[in-house]
């Protein structure tokens with residue numbers, strides 16, 4: 001941002017974008033929580049335990065997609081990447097629109 005004189009406290013911040021995107025999404029509405037994808041169940045012999053290696057579900061799609069997703073590993077991975085790219089693009093557009101709005105406010109204040 002070019003102009004630093006604007007009060008940054010007035011700029012809304014998305015401090016936990018991952019949580020916010022999840023909480024307004026289909027997974028939250030369907031009762032899917034963080035651990036369903038990030039700590040999926042694994043079999044250890046006869047025992048079923050939750051995986052404590054907290055990491056990207058994309059690194060173990062087949063474990064992380066519970067019974068909810070029936071499509072192939074590749075199809076699900078492609079779907080995730082498409083949604084991520086689309087979301088990133090929308091976030092970028094929002095950022096640019098926000099910066100344009102701030103610059104217009106500053107220009108109006110200085111006029």
Ligand code: HEC
Pocket residue numbers: 017018019022027032033034035036037038056057058059080
């Ligand atoms: C439906 C499955 C699913 C659920 C539910 C879920 N996540 Fe994720 N999460 C993902 C996927 C997929 C990624 C992207 C991983 C990648 O790009 O490598 C991700 C990425 C993340 C990241 C990496 C940083 C980021 O924002 O990209 C964090 C941190 C995270 N999730 C935390 C959470 C928390 C906290 C919750 C619960 C509030 C949650 N996740 C719920 C699937 C899920």
